[in-house]
Amino acid sequence: MLATRLCTMRKLPSVLARKLASGTSGSPVLPDMSEGHLPIHVNNVRSRLRDIVGASTNWRDHVQAMQERKALHTLLAKRQEDLPPRRMKDSYLEVILPLGSQPEIREKYLNVHNSVRFGRILEDLDSLGVLICYTHTKQETQPRSPLSIVTALVDKINLCKKIIYPDCDIKFTGNVSWVGRTSMEVKMHMLQLHGGDYSPVLDATFVMVARDPENKRPAFVNPLIPESPEEEEIFKQGELNKLKRIDFSTASLLKMAPTAEERNIVHDIFLNTLDTRTVSFRSRKLPPNSVWMEDAKLKGLQICHPQERNIFNRIFGGFLMRKAFELGWATACSYGSSRPFIVSVDDIMFQRPVEVGSLLLLSAQVCYTEKNYIQVRVHSEVYDADTREHQTTNIFHFTFISENEVPRVIPKTYGESMLYLDGKRHFAAIMKDI
Numbered sequence: 001m002l003a004t005r006l007c008t009m010r011k012l013p014s015v016l017a018r019k020l021a022s023g024t025s026g027s028p029v030l031p032d033m034s035e036g037h038l039p040i041h042v043n044n045v046r047s048r049l050r051d052i053v054g055a056s057t058n059w060r061d062h063v064q065a066m067q068e069r070k071a072l073h074t075l076l077a078k079r080q081e082d083l084p085p086r087r088m089k090d091s092y093l094e095v096i097l098p099l100g101s102q103p104e105i106r107e108k109y110l111n112v113h114n115s116v117r118f119g120r121i122l123e124d125l126d127s128l129g130v131l132i133c134y135t136h137t138k139q140e141t142q143p144r145s146p147l148s149i150v151t152a153l154v155d156k157i158n159l160c161k162k163i164i165y166p167d168c169d170i171k172f173t174g175n176v177s178w179v180g181r182t183s184m185e186v187k188m189h190m191l192q193l194h195g196g197d198y199s200p201v202l203d204a205t206f207v208m209v210a211r212d213p214e215n216k217r218p219a220f221v222n223p224l225i226p227e228s229p230e231e232e233e234i235f236k237q238g239e240l241n242k243l244k245r246i247d248f249s250t251a252s253l254l255k256m257a258p259t260a261e262e263r264n265i266v267h268d269i270f271l272n273t274l275d276t277r278t279v280s281f282r283s284r285k286l287p288p289n290s291v292w293m294e295d296a297k298l299k300g301l302q303i304c305h306p307q308e309r310n311i312f313n314r315i316f317g318g319f320l321m322r323k324a325f326e327l328g329w330a331t332a333c334s335y336g337s338s339r340p341f342i343v344s345v346d347d348i349m350f351q352r353p354v355e356v357g358s359l360l361l362l363s364a365q366v367c368y369t370e371k372n373y374i375q376v377r378v379h380s381e382v383y384d385a386d387t388r389e390h391q392t393t394n395i396f397h398f399t400f401i402s403e404n405e406v407p408r409v410i411p412k413t414y415g416e417s418m419l420y421l422d423g424k425r426h427f428a429a430i431m432k433d434i
Contacts, residue, residue, distance in 0.1 A: 039096040039171065045124070049131055049311050054068060069146075069213040076212060083137075085222060085224065091132050092174070093131060093135060093172075096169060096170070097172070099116070099165075106167070108120065115163050119323070123321070123322055125190075129186045132188075136179075148219075150310075152350055156204070156345065157203070158202060158203050159202045160201065160202065161199075170193075172188060178235055180242070182220060183210070184207070184210070185242075188204040190202045292409075292412055293366070293409050297363065298363075299361070300323070302323055302362065303360075304358045304360055315356060320360075323360075324398075325398060328398040328400075331366060332376055332398075338403040338404050340401065340402050346397050351394060358382040363378065363380075371405055372403075373399060374406055375398075375426060377422070378394075
């Protein structure tokens with residue numbers, strides 16, 4: 001049985017490393033970079049980040065620590081050309097999550113189904129992505145980095161395994177794959193040990209941005225120099241990813257009208273839900289095996305305590321992702337009446353930071369369904385009790401697969417129809433990608 005099997009760590013074979021680096025979606029193959037790198041224990045990632053920026057471990061000292069960072073302004077580069085270029089392997093890191101060899105750390109990662117909590121994996125990926133970027137921008141002459149590197153976007157996370165086992169070691173690998181002037185794309189991979197070999201679990205692409213020591217203005221980062229045709233291809237893919245994001249944003253339903261095909265979809269839904277017994281546009285009838293969209297949502301509230309702060313004394317992005325995922329999972333579970341499995345995470349935008357002490361409101365909505373698939377959108381906002389104002393902080397998109405075929409979600413209003421079409425777009429992009 002898995003529960004009684006002891007999983008031991010073993011060096012990742014270079015052939016498998018190349019296979020994993022090719023991605024679950026056919027992305028370019030990355031040369032093996034593992035040679036000469038000692039893995040970092042997952043518990044040491046956050047402490048390394050604190051050392052890099054000089055963050056205080058005590059909440060009461062955070063104001064003084066941030067004041068001290070102001071003096072680092074003089075270390076910022078005036079131009080990107082003044083910074084030494086880096087190679088992809090310069091930022092390569094390996095992190096070990098020893099669930100098999102160190103059973104005492106399992107409790108934090110265990111869920112009720114005796115598998116690993118995916119929300120905890122999101123936290124680890126977020127921390128690792130930031131550490132990879134600090135490794136890329138590291139200056140040997142500077143004991144502390146003047147940069148404030150934060151997550152701007154989770155472009156995509158695609159999974160190739162339904163279950164992550166709680167008693168086998170996990171390895172994360174990653175490196176910077178593309179660099180702009182003030183932003184960096186990071187590709188990360190997660191593998192789990194089975195039968196003496198690591199096998200792929202997921203691929204992730206994050207976009208990080210560098211800002212000044214006070215996290216107020218953009219700051220330049222080291223350019224990236226590809227060293228081989230494979231790395232050239234990966235770098236080009238990073239540029240294409242940037243253009244795709246721009247195109248997707250430009251075509252947003254918040255900016256542009258639906259396409260002719262999408263308008264027909266919405267009108268067909270409207271016609272199929274009209275009550276034929278009346279001659280009224282307002283009288284609607286739910287088709288069989290369907291659920292009104294307004295009845296397919298859950299909401300939650302989080303008080304943002306200092307315990308969940310990041311190295312810049314704002315709420316940790318990984319914590320926000322974990323809470324959003326768990327609410328999204330609960331929504332999919334309630335909707336499908338069975339255990340859902342995460343298939344993909346995409347297009348998580350970090351629109352503004354969440355301050356310690358904020359009231360964080362989360363709203364999860366099933367916005368599209370197809371066969372066993374459930375597309376869930378989670379909206380997060382902070383509420384200011386003094387001004388009574390709400391400000392959006394994040395939008396999360398999760399694709400789940402249920403054990404059984406699920407009812408069709410049906411929009412009733414125009415706003416719900418736009419959510420439906422947006423969910424359909426995200427679902428189509430995910431299915432094309434994986």
